[in-house]
Amino acid sequence: MAQNLGPESLHEESYCDSTVNRKSHHSEEVKKNLVTRLNRVEGQIRGIKGLIEKDTYCDDVITQISATQAALNSVAKILLEGHMKNCVVERIQEGDIDVLDEFLITIQKLMKK
Template identity: 35%
Template sequence: MAENDKPTCCHCASRKHTPRTDELKADVTRRINRAVGQLNGIKVMVEEDRYCGDVLTQLAAVESAVKAISREVMQDHLETCVVERVQAGDTEVVDEVMGLFKKFM
């Protein structure tokens, strides 16, 4: 592969790199900041000896929020990195994707 033909996605040999749209970055960042805020709130609830059921409800909400972020990033990964690699003839990416799916199921 010539120097000019470096992949623009996550198939770089030395370091994986994925250019993302500004819109995706902003959305994921906003969602992560919200989840961090929720976790900080849960920390306070525990420190204040709040009712266990309330703490668990808030933990479930954070878990759901993180899963939603994961789905968004996974969709972007499939639509960009995976498509590019398959189009380039690299079908090993299917094994990578299956490994990622296993982590979320």
């Protein structure tokens, strides 16, 4: 019953509304996948907190932090891919090239980390 819910299988499932009150619209499958991933990240954060409270060796805590950052990055990649392939393309097709500046700022924010 395991499904491949990685970024490559989800990019066609979401799109963004380019109206003034922009919202992203994801299929139920995509939302479920993202929420599942975020629930895992939330659990990892609680685990890291517990490690610190138990005075766990620093290197082990740092390893867990790295794994949590990677998990959060995977959520960002799914959202970024869907945004690029759907929202950005749609807005460019509508003649809104300002979306490119918005997208570049988003990439810069992600790369700061």
